[in-house]
Amino acid sequence: MTAVVGKPTKRIEGLGKVTGSARYTEDLQLPGMLHARLLLSPHPHARVTRLPKAAALGVPGVVNVVTEEDLPEGVSSNLLARHGEALYSGHPVAVVLAEAESAAADGVERLGAEVEYEVLPAVLDPREAMRDGAPLVRRDAEDDEEAAAHSTVDVKGGKETKPRNVANTYTFRRGDVELGFKEAALVVEHTYATGRLHQSYMEPHATVATLDPVMQAVVVYTSTQAQFYVKAQVAKALRYPESRVKVVAMTVGGAFGGKFMLLEPLAAALAVVTKRPVRVVLTRREDFLMSTPGPEAEIWLRTGVKRDGTLVALQAKIVFDAGAEPGAPASIAAVLLGGYYKTPNLLIEALEVLTNKPPNGAYRAPGAPQATFAIESQMNIMAEQLRMDPVELRLRNCSGTGDPMPNGRPWNRMGMRQVLEALRDHPKYRHRERGEGIGYGVAVGGWTGGVESASACIRANTDGTFQVVLGMVDITGTATTMALIAAEVLGVPVDQVQVVIADTDQAPYAGASGGSKITYTVGPAVKAAAEDARRQILAIAAAELEARPDDLEIAEGQVRVKGTSQKQIALAEIARKSMSFGAKYAPVYGNGNLPSPKGSPGFAAHLTKVRVDRETGEAQILDYVVIQDVGFAINPPAVEGQMRGGAVQGIGWGLLEAMTYDDQGTLLTWGFTEYPIPKASTTPPMETVMVEVASEFMSFGAKYAPVYGNGNLPSPKGSPGFAAHLTKVRVDRETGEAQILDYVVIQDVGFAINPPAVEGQMRGGAVQGIGWGLLEAMTYDDQGTLLTWGFTEYPIPKASTTPPMETVMVEVASEFGPFGAKGVGEPPVIPGGAAIANAIADAAGVRLTSLPVTPRRLLEALREREKVS
The missing domain is CATH 3.90.1170.50 (Aldehyde oxidase/xanthine dehydrogenase, a/b hammerhead)
Structure with missing residues (x-):
């Protein structure tokens, strides 16, 4: 039984954000x-x-x-x-x-x-860009480090000879795919497409850079997810040693993968040139035009299955529009596309194609929503033609721990089966109500789990409190999670723990806040540091109380002999005895350093219910269920927020979002007026279900822990996370409007350290999945001009339209994560678009293979079907 972890806890940094006292980069005013x-x-x-x-x-x-x-x-x-x-x-x-x-x-x-x-000649379509004689987008192309920062997928291997304007190409083979198709009783072939999505953070990019003449260094204040990454890149851009660059991560007003780095080298270079502080803050329009959105993709997919539902062959060609710089997550998409289900014969080719559009970047689970939309749509099509239950078809074929991914690596301990079983057994799935224009959709999606080395330091204060010093960036409430972990180990209330996010000169190392890896990597470092500090405290108390450390316990601010309150010493007194002139003991200073672990895949399944209006093509999502493997929900509301938000973004994939360019490469859909994203007012009821499949521990990744004091641990494997979503929609056939009526998010959270925070992640991810499914896509005119910039032209899910949402946490504990917790941020966004598209197909009787499923697209499909019939 835990004392504080697993219990709902308010976010310790929340007050500053809701009262306006938090300092953002734009607030800085330097002389x-x-x-x-x-x-x-x-x-x-x-x-x-x-x-x-x-x-x-x-x-x-x-x-x-x-x-x-x-x-x-x-x-x-x-x-x-x-x-x-x-x-x-x-x-x-x-x-x-x-x-x-x-x-x-x-x-x-x-x-x-x-x-x-x-x-100059421009090319805006990736297919045209690959043709012989097409204009050359750029002469130099290098890999982007952001893709590797999000996942354990090997983004460097398997490269092939590249056609024109192709930055990278990857090929994955297993078995004999043609022989596999000959064994199949049913072969299904479709081409799927998703749009370019903006991360839709509230705070545009902002950076302030200044010079420190004493240290002969440049200091960068910025809104970033990755302060140590920015430090390294600014030093590289300026040709400075890293010791002459300090980065201060300010409060971040939303990121979702879009704030690794953009303005920082420029601001630093301008400060060097002018010898004065320089402030660069983008307007909303500029942010849409020049930031790094999630890329559009086209996936041709062919699958073969036996009459009993056993998959025997999978072949795919994945094309990502990378924009003007390489770095699209093509290899991640390929590994997930062919990794969810056991397939003895597969052949997948994945390409990153350069075009004259803005460079793409990471957007929550980069590559996963695109791949999941394709494979999960295909699974429903096969289930329908085989007259099988779609969840049972998935359960028959789902991968398990140790099964190989397309890149040959085995899946680490995973909860895909558990979230699917939770979806199958959920009352809203077992008792699906039918009606005119009503449909249900399910989908499951997963993430391999991000990994990176990490360090943490904990100091005992003379008032009996503790200070945790970290180098991570807190965006989603992870500081609260770290406080809970430290409090649990130290045996003190969480309000006795202060978390300090220090700058890169003072903080122990931590990786980027992305890829569902902060709790999984920094959390164990905090736990190790707390255990180190606890050992020191018990050793001092044992000397003072003349007892053995094993006979002592920490409770109510005291260290006491178990079973009695007569022999005890206050934590504050222990700290004073170690931090005063002539102190008898060394200061209590716990260190926790961890090298990079293997990833921990995360999966989610979505069930959607839609109503389709065959007259208008309008698809309305009536209900939505998100089921996700979260490992363990340390903070369930935060996990649920990720699941819901990801699902809403999936709605954007499914129904709304795509950046549109004209034939001159001009973006037509810039801003939230032209670029539709899911709105709260139209977001369907949404239920989240957390499945907890523990991640496991094994040596992998970084060879050594960071050099930072004591408390080194070997590198663990990653912990996959999975989520399953169920959506109920109503489609209006007159307008093509799809309304989500209900939503269930089921996720394996490992262990919910702070259940409200975990639930928040689940809900937030599901809501972003709604954006993928119904709303969001950046639209460009034929001149390459963005038309949908800003939140008037670019629609995102709104609170007023977000559906009722249920979250279900499944806890399959990870072995390495603190108390069995695993990353929960990525999985809930992954299945949303697919679940919504499946629900709309169920409601309307027509299947759209492009996201988002907008009323116009659905109405056109309904009218086309009427013509054929």
């Missing part, structure tokens, strides 16, 4: 600070032929205009167009620096009116 605004190219591919800086310098308050070529030799901004060649509409070609924000904006306007471009 002498310059304001920077960016001049963006209106063309998808162009070369600047004339840039009259005097136009901007004539504005009062403007002090400088900088291009990439104006930076010191060897220094890079990692953002401005090189040699004046813009590779996408929205590519920054120059930056105007001024004493005031308004002056910088006026300078950009003046400069933009006089700059001249030579428009």
Whole structure:
């Protein structure tokens, strides 16, 4: 029985956010600070032929205009167009620096009116980009580290010879796929497509950089998920040793994978050039035009199955539109597409194709929603044609612990079967109500689990409290989770633990806050540090009380001999005895260092109920169930939030979202007016179910723990996380509107350290899944101009339309995660789009193979079916 973990706990950082006292990057005001605004190219591919800086310098308050070529030799901004060649509409070609924000904006306007471009051939479609003779997007292409930062999938292996404009290609083979298809009684073949999705964080990108003349260093204040990653990249861009770069991670106003790094090298370089603090804050429009959204994908999928439902063959070609820089999660998508189900014969080719669109980045479970939409739609199609229950078909074929993924690596301990069984047994699945335009959809999705080495330090204070010092970035309430872990081990109330997120000069190392890995990697480091501190406390108390450490316990702020309160010493007194002049004992300072573990896959299954209006093509999601393997829900509300949010984003995949460009590479759908995302007002009822399948421990990953004091642990395996979603929808055949009526999220959380926080993750992920399914897609015109920028043109799920949502936590404890916990952030978003699409197909009688399932698309499909019939 645990004392504090597993119990609902309010987020310790929540007060600052809800009262407005939290400090964000944009709030910083440094003496002498310059304001920077960016001049963006209106063309998808162009070369600047004339840039009259005097136009901007004539504005009062403007002090400088900088291009990439104006930076010191060897220094890079990692953002401005090189040699004046813009590779996408929205590519920054120059930056105007001024004493005031308004002056910088006026300078950009003046400069933009006089700059001249030579428009170059552009290619916006990845299929066209691969054709012989297609315009070359860029001459250099290197792998993006962000994909590797999210998952344990080997993104480096299996590369093949690359066609034109293909940054990377991967091929995975097993068995004889053609022989497998000959054995099949049923072969199903479809092509699936998903749009480009913005991460829809509330706070646009913002960075402030300044110089520290004493330390001869640059200091970067920024909204980032990965402060140590930013430190390394800024040092690389400036050609500085890392000791001359300090990064301070500010409060982050949402990220979802979109805030690894963007403005930081530029701001740092400008500070070096001007010798003054520089502030770069994007407007909402700029953020949509030049940030790194989740990529669009097209997946051709062919599957073969025996009459009894046994999968015998799978073949796929996956094409990701990477935009103007490499880094699309094609290999992750391939591993998941062919990894959920045991298939003896498979052949998967995955390509990252460059186009003249903005570079893509990570978006919550990068590559997984796209792959899951394809395979989970295919599973429902096969179940229907075989006249099998769709969940039973999945259970017949689902992978288990030790089964090989397409890359040959075995699945670590996983809870996919458990979340599917929970879905099968759920009352809302067993008793599905039928009616006009009503449909149900299920889907399961998983994540291999992110891994990275981590360290933590804990200090005992002379007032009996403890301070936990960490280098992670808290976005989703993980500081509360760490406080709970430390409090549980130390035997004190959680309000006696203070969590300090320090800067990169003072913090122990932690990896990026992404890929569902912070609780799983930093959590064990905190636990180890707390155990280290506890050992020191008991040793001091044993000496003072003349007892053995094994005979002592910590309770009510005291260390006492078990079974009696007569022999005891206060924690505060122990700290004082170790932290005073002439102290008898060394200070209590616990360290916990962990090398990188193997990943822990996470899976989710979604059930959706939809009503389809055959007259209008409108699909309405009536109900939604999200079932997810969460390992263990340390903070269940946070896990549920991830599940719900991911499902809502899946609705965006399924029904709404796609960034649209015209044939000139101009984005048509920029902003939330043109780019629809799920809204709370239209989000269906949603139920979440957590399945807890424990991750396991085994040596893998980083060879050594970080060099930071004591408390080293060997590297564990990752802990996969799975979620299953059930959605109920109503489709209006007159309008094509699909309304989600109910939603169930079932997830393996391992162990919920803070159940409300875990539930929050489950719910939040499910809600984002609704965005995938029904709403979200960035739309561009044929000139490559984004049309859907901002939250007016780009629809996202709203609270007012979010459906009732039930969360179910399944706890299959991980072996390495603290108290069996595993990462819960990625799985709940993964199955949403597929579950919604399956529900709409059930309700409307027509299947759409492109997300989002918008009313227009559904209405067109219904009318096309009427013509055929």
